[in-house]
Amino acid sequence: MRGDRPLLLISESGEGDADRSTDLIDHLVDAYTVVTYDRRGLSRSLLDAPERGATLAEHADDVHRLLAPLTDTPALMLGCSLGAVIGLHLAVRHPEQISALIAHEPVAPRLLPADERTRHEHELAELQDLYRPEGPASTIQRWQTLRLRSDRAQTLSFLGRHAECEAECAAVARAAAQGREPETVAVEAAARNGQIYALNAQGRHAEAEALARDALAPRGVRDRITLALRLGLARSLNGQARYEEALAEAKQIGRLRRIMPEEHRHPETGAVELAVATALLGLGRATEARTEAAAAHTACLGAFGPGHHRTAEARALLDRIDGA
Numbered sequence: 001m002r003g004d005r006p007l008l009l010i011s012e013s014g015e016g017d018a019d020r021s022t023d024l025i026d027h028l029v030d031a032y033t034v035v036t037y038d039r040r041g042l043s044r045s046l047l048d049a050p051e052r053g054a055t056l057a058e059h060a061d062d063v064h065r066l067l068a069p070l071t072d073t074p075a076l077m078l079g080c081s082l083g084a085v086i087g088l089h090l091a092v093r094h095p096e097q098i099s100a101l102i103a104h105e106p107v108a109p110r111l112l113p114a115d116e117r118t119r120h121e122h123e124l125a126e127l128q129d130l131y132r133p134e135g136p137a138s139t140i141q142r143w144q145t146l147r148l149r150s151d152r153a154q155t156l157s158f159l160g161r162h163a164e165c166e167a168e169c170a171a172v173a174r175a176a177a178q179g180r181e182p183e184t185v186a187v188e189a190a191a192r193n194g195q196i197y198a199l200n201a202q203g204r205h206a207e208a209e210a211l212a213r214d215a216l217a218p219r220g221v222r223d224r225i226t227l228a229l230r231l232g233l234a235r236s237l238n239g240q241a242r243y244e245e246a247l248a249e250a251k252q253i254g255r256l257r258r259i260m261p262e263e264h265r266h267p268e269t270g271a272v273e274l275a276v277a278t279a280l281l282g283l284g285r286a287t288e289a290r291t292e293a294a295a296a297h298t299a300c301l302g303a304f305g306p307g308h309h310r311t312a313e314a315r316a317l318l319d320r321i322d323g324a
Helices: 018-026 056-067 082-093 114-131 138-158 162-176 182-201 205-216 224-239 243-258 262-268 271-282 286-304 309-323
Strands: 007-011 033-035 075-080 098-104
Touching: 007 018, 007 056, 007 082, 056 082, 075 082, 082 098, 138 162, 138 182, 162 182, 182 205, 182 224, 205 224, 224 243, 224 262, 224 271, 243 271, 271 286, 271 309, 286 309
Parallel strands: 007 033, 007 075, 075 098
Antiparallel strands: none
């Protein structure tokens, strides 16, 4: 608990304990009294019966009991992922304790439309099976666990936690490289892609280039990961002001993307146009660059919405071009 302003409780995501919010708190203590905690069964908060686990109702009741002695007035609450669901439960059970809840990406499939709800509930059931002792064979469990680690690590970059993403993706890639199954090979490539993105985000473009070329060398398939790796290569070239090379690479990627199935093209919507626009701007061709950046922004708005990191990147590039 830090600060002496209006009380703000932070409930972190599934693996996040009180220490997970340390960097965030530094930016909040001038305006709030920030409270964090170790959720029941996590880190320093031990369970008397670990085999039973804890229910959402118990987690919400824990927050209710935590807040009760700290404040007589409704508190603010930030909940992330699982923490957001706990906040929603608390708001229903004890609405008098919460003045405002920021529910960031709640894991709440039952609030989704029927078709999406069914798909997400099936995914959650698979995860539960995966982590039960009597679950799938160890080989399957291994690559699925690595895939989950890779996916989680790559979300860290979208939160600005690029160094953490780089380290975890590197660890996942090393672990996956020990297997020869097609699934682990795919996980290794995906993790390398996340590592390349994080290196570029940290300005370490030469390292990103070397890693991208190394990851692309053995790949003879035209799939989503190959597309993403080549985009990482183009970004690394732009980052080193090698704009002619970046432009040539981006144009080749564009041709590759056009012949790929929609399910492979969609995740990289706007990315080729951004790479082209950045290269063109570096070459002094601002009018052409603005056309490409505007196309990227429009495509990303339609595909992902205004809050997506790539939409924001396209908007920032447009502002940069207009400002110049």
